[in-house]
Amino acid sequence: xxxxxxxxxxxxxxxxxxxxxxSVALTQAALDRxxxxxxxxxxxxxxxxxxxxxxxxxxxxxxxxxxxxxxxxGVPIAxxxxxxxxxxxxxxxxxxxxxWVPPYDATVVAKLKAAGLPILGKTNMDxxxxxxxxxxxxxxxxxxxxxLTRIPGGSGGGSAAAVxxxxxxxxxxxxxxxxxxxxxxxxxxVGVKPTYGGVSRxxxxxxxxxxxxxxxxxxTVLDAALLHDLIGGHDPLDSTSIDQPLPDxxxxxxxxxxxxxxxxxxxxxTELSGDGYQAGVLARFQESVDLLVKAGAxxxxxxxxxxxxALATYYLIxxxxxxxxxxxxxxxxxxxxxxxxxxDNPSAEDVMRASRDAGFxxxxxxxxxxxxxxLSSGYYDAYYGTAQKVRTLITRDFDAAFEQVDVLVSPTAxxxxxxxxxKLDDPxxxxxxxxxxxxxxxxxxxxxxxxSGLADEDGLxxxxxxxxxxxxxxxxxxxxxxxxxxxxxxxxxxxxxxxxSLDGDSx
Amino acid sequence: xPEITRDEVAHLATLARIDLDDAELDHLAPQLxxxxxxxxxxxxxxxxxxxxxxxxVPLTNVFxxxxxxxxxxxxxxxxxxxxxxxxRFAVPxxxxxxx
Numbered sequence: 001x002x003x004x005x006x007x008x009x010x011x012x013x014x015x016x017x018x019x020x021x022x023s024v025a026l027t028q029a030a031l032d033r034x035x036x037x038x039x040x041x042x043x044x045x046x047x048x049x050x051x052x053x054x055x056x057x058x059x060x061x062x063x064x065x066x067x068x069x070x071x072x073x074g075v076p077i078a079x080x081x082x083x084x085x086x087x088x089x090x091x092x093x094x095x096x097x098x099x100w101v102p103p104y105d106a107t108v109v110a111k112l113k114a115a116g117l118p119i120l121g122k123t124n125m126d127x128x129x130x131x132x133x134x135x136x137x138x139x140x141x142x143x144x145x146x147x148l149t150r151i152p153g154g155s156g157g158g159s160a161a162a163v164x165x166x167x168x169x170x171x172x173x174x175x176x177x178x179x180x181x182x183x184x185x186x187x188x189x190v191g192v193k194p195t196y197g198g199v200s201r202x203x204x205x206x207x208x209x210x211x212x213x214x215x216x217x218x219x220t221v222l223d224a225a226l227l228h229d230l231i232g233g234h235d236p237l238d239s240t241s242i243d244q245p246l247p248d249x250x251x252x253x254x255x256x257x258x259x260x261x262x263x264x265x266x267x268x269x270t271e272l273s274g275d276g277y278q279a280g281v282l283a284r285f286q287e288s289v290d291l292l293v294k295a296g297a298x299x300x301x302x303x304x305x306x307x308x309x310a311l312a313t314y315y316l317i318x319x320x321x322x323x324x325x326x327x328x329x330x331x332x333x334x335x336x337x338x339x340x341x342x343x344d345n346p347s348a349e350d351v352m353r354a355s356r357d358a359g360f361x362x363x364x365x366x367x368x369x370x371x372x373x374x375l376s377s378g379y380y381d382a383y384y385g386t387a388q389k390v391r392t393l394i395t396r397d398f399d400a401a402f403e404q405v406d407v408l409v410s411p412t413a414x415x416x417x418x419x420x421x422x423k424l425d426d427p428x429x430x431x432x433x434x435x436x437x438x439x440x441x442x443x444x445x446x447x448x449x450x451x452s453g454l455a456d457e458d459g460l461x462x463x464x465x466x467x468x469x470x471x472x473x474x475x476x477x478x479x480x481x482x483x484x485x486x487x488x489x490x491x492x493x494x495x496x497x498x499x500x501s502l503d504g505d506s507x
Numbered sequence: 508x509p510e511i512t513r514d515e516v517a518h519l520a521t522l523a524r525i526d527l528d529d530a531e532l533d534h535l536a537p538q539l540x541x542x543x544x545x546x547x548x549x550x551x552x553x554x555x556x557x558x559x560x561x562x563x564v565p566l567t568n569v570f571x572x573x574x575x576x577x578x579x580x581x582x583x584x585x586x587x588x589x590x591x592x593x594x595r596f597a598v599p600x601x602x603x604x605x606x
Contacts, residue, residue, distance in 0.1 A: 052564060094565030196563040210562045239569040240562070312546040323523060330524070332598050340526070348599045351525065357526040359516070362534075369516060370539060372523045382550065388550050388559030395560060426546055427538055430529025453543035 004029035005166040009223040012075045012169055017061060023074030023248020026169075027056035027118045030076045032121065034167045040065050042142050043152075043162035045081050046089050046474035049119035052076060055118035061162070062116060063358030071270045073116035078168040080159050081122040082129055083214070084203035085109050088119070092205050093137040094126040094154075094345070096329050096336045096359025106203020107238065108172060108214050108231040115230055117281060120315055123158030128326065128359045129179055129207045130431040131155050135424050136363045143420070146186060146499050150417040153183030153433075162189040165502060169218040170227055176207050177314055178413070178437025180215050181449035185412035188451045188495045190480070192228055193437075195470045196444030197242035199228070200235035206430045209240070211314075211441040219496060221450060222288045225253035226474065227228040237283035247474035258480030262296030264479065267405035271307040271435045278408050279414040280455025281462040285411045288452045288464045291486040292409075302405060304397035309390050310439045312500040315431060315440070316374055316387035324372025326364065331391055366427060395443040402469045410436045412449040440467050447475040461495060511539045 004026050007015065014399055015021045031049050040046060048144050059074035068074070079085060082092050084102035086109075091097045105113065112119060126136035126434055134157025142157040144150040145165040159171035160183030172179040175193035184191030185282045192215045197213045206212055216227035229249050235241045268289060273282065294298050330352050331337040340354035360368070374383035387464040390460065413433055424430040440447040452464035470474040488494055511538040527535065537549040581594045590597035 028600060086558055100587050103579055105600075198567075219540045236571055240564060240566060253509050306552070309549045309552055312549045315546050316549070327524075331589060332594050336591075337589035346599055347603060351599045353521075353526040353537065357528075360525065365527070365531070366535060366538060366542075367522050368525065369519045369535065371517045371544060373511060373515070373539070373543075376519070377521070383546075385559060386549055387554065388561060389553035389557040391559050391560040393553055393561070427542055442560075442563075464588045 005011055005033045007169065008220045009072060009075050009169040009218065011222070013071045016074050017071070023056035023059040023118060024053060024208055025086055026074065027076045027120070027447055028167055030120055032075055035197060037165050037167060038352040039501055040143060041145055041161050041165045042140060042156060043158045043165060043167055044078070044121045044124055045093070045124050045158070048088055048119060050120040050281050051088070052120050055116070058117065059116045063459060068116065070115035074118070076118045076120050076121050076168060077112060077118045077498060078159060078162045078171040079109060080171065080173050081125055082174055082205050083172060084205070085119065088122060090122065090205070091139070092363070094141060094359065094361070095138045096355070097418065098336065100334055104203065107200035107205065107235045111231050117170070117202050121157070122170060125158055126155035126365050127333070128205070128322070129155040129174060129176055130363045130367055132159060132178070132182055133420070133423065135420060136361055138361055141420060144162065144417045145502060146188065149419055150382070150460070151186070151420055152157070153186040153413070153417065155179040155284055155293060156217065160184055160189050160191065163217050163219055164499065165190050169219065172206060172214060172231070173217040174212055174214050175441065176211045177318065177441050178434040180217060181447055181463065181465060182413045182433055183438045184449040185362065186219065186417040186461060188461030188499065189220055190224050190392050190448065190450045192224045192448045192476060193297070193440060193446060194217050194228060194232060195242070195446045197240050197474055198246065198446070198471070198473060199232045199440050200238045200241055202235055202237040204324045204361050206348045208318040209325065210321060210460060211221060213294055213441070215497060219475060219494065221484045222250070222253045222257065222447070224287045225249040225477045230393050233402045243330070244471065247472070249474055249477050252474035253477040253481040256478035257485045259478065259485050261292060264297040264407070265405040266292055266299045266479070267270050267281065267302030267401055267408045268299060268406050269307065269410045270301055270303040271305065272410035275437070276432065277411060278455060278457065280457045281411050281415060282415070284455060284462040285464060287482055287488065289409065291483060295486060300405065302401045302408060304401055304439070306393040306397045307439050310394055310442060312328055313390045313394065314434070314438045314440060316383050317391065319367040319371035320375050321371070323368045323375065324366055329356065329359065335359065344392045391442050394439055396451065398439070398443045398445055398469070407475050408467040410465050412436060412465040414456055416455045416460035416462055421477045427444070436465060446473040446476055450480050451487070453495065454498065511536060511543055
């Protein structure tokens with residue numbers, strides 16, 4: 001095998017099972033790639049080379065003894081820095097948690113360890129997952145592997161870039177308003193936001209608990225299904241976890257890859273198109289819709305009239321929840337403690353105020369202040385109360401749409417990757433990136449983004465989003481795998497083969 | 508919906524326990540006004556008869572069995588503390604001189 005980093009996770013798992021490679025070889029190849037390209041990409045905040053190799057050696061020993069823990073046992077993975085990892089720093093991209101090492105694992109991380117996946121390190125993100133470009137990381141931005149002058153999306157730009165740059169075959173992300181799917185779209189990778197409650201949030205540092213969801217970040221639809229299957233399911237440590245078995249996601253992906261979608265009804269969402277969408281993104285979207293028709297699906301247009309209010313609803317509900325959640329960073333039990341200047345014998349409150357000023361970045365402060373305002377007496381009904389009602393209307397739009405069709409589709413993000421710095425100090429322009437991904441979070445339904453091709457204007461990846469009813473995550477994989485197969489048949493190779501190699505001759 | 512003034516932002520920062528300096532207040536206040544203006548579009552969209560949604564999955568009263576289970580040791584719980592003494596979090600004074 002010439003370059004182990006180019007293997008998909010499914011291929012790596014097969015190679016391990018066939019004895020053609022070892023976990024140590026796979027993990028070392030990923031670490032070598034990280035060493036070669038991290039200077040350009042900056043996808044990681046922390047790389048645990050020694051720990052990953054130790055876990056890989058243990059995996060190889062298990063496999064040699066005929067006792068692998070899981071099909072993915074030995075396949076290395078990267079983890080977004082918002083998930084607690086026992087013994088590894090967890091900063092959430094914030095100065096307020098610099099150097100914090102959690103004394104416990106998030107449930108999804110515990111599941112990775114129990115299945116034997118070596119953890120390569122922690123990936124970069126917008127501070128506390130607040131952003132759509134990873135520029136709000138306190139530790140510097142991540143650069144899009146397709147064009148290093150552009151953003152990799154956010155908040156999970158690190159996970160998406162790590163996978164796109166072949167630094168890891170798999171990564172975990174989290175999606176509150178599109179933080180898995182939008183980075184997937186702009187980096188030419190696959191990202192899934194599962195049904196709310198389908199994957200445990202225990203150990204996920206919350207931004208907005210009624211919206212956050214952990215999910216897979218991969219290069220193929222099948223890899224996403226394998227990882228989703230591993231991390232999903234009921235967790236008694238998360239009171240919002242759904243106590244039902246997952247559908248057979250991997251079987252759905254394999255079935256979909258056979259390419260037959262006859263009997264499937266697809267709805268194109270009227271409101272998620274047109275003004276504000278880049279021409280090249282819309283062209284690739286339409287081609288993908290045509291391929292679904294060719295595969296036997298029936299396509300109709302479906303209106304979800306309240307989706308036009310989704311962005312405003314989200315930017316009220318999310319800051320309200322975020323301002324409450326981030327109150328726990330009080331400089332008392334963990335995290336940064338800063339003593340205010342010029343105050344003798346400062347009180348706990350003085351210390352709290354100074355620490356939160358020093359520890360939080362601009363976007364976090366914006367959202368905390370906004371949430372505090374919207375929750376304050378006199379404004380609560382007008383802002384938070386109203387937003388919660390519109391949330392009901394958006395959920396009803398989904399319910400009505402899914403009475404007519406099996407899945408809904410739209411472009412994932414309105415544009416391809418923009419230049420670093422372009423929208424950094426223009427919050428509204430930044431928020432518009434999540435226009436198409438936010439409705440799913442508000443209603444709790446699952447969504448996938450997969451690459452639809454390169455936009456003609458700039459040669460950068462565009463994303464295709466598929467949404468399904470709550471608990472019907474298997475439909476994402478069936479339709480996603482069918483579209484992926486049809487697109488790759490057209491392209492003759494995976495889209496990422498067209499990405500720059502980043503390290504010149506050594507690729 | 509009302510515009511948010513610089514003084515209001517200063518007050519909200521106090522409520523949120525964040526020291527914002529003058530430069531930050533000058534920068535944040537107009538941005539927050541723009542954001543509020545753009546989210547104001549949802550007022551009047553939902554009628555009085557629409558129930559609010561706080562959560563996508565309607566679950567209530569999720570309990571676990573009332574049994575002892577493993578938890579963090581005191582050392583683990585204190586491992587990230589800025590300061591600790593005698594297995595406790597050590598914090599700055601919490602009362603003022605007049606209290």
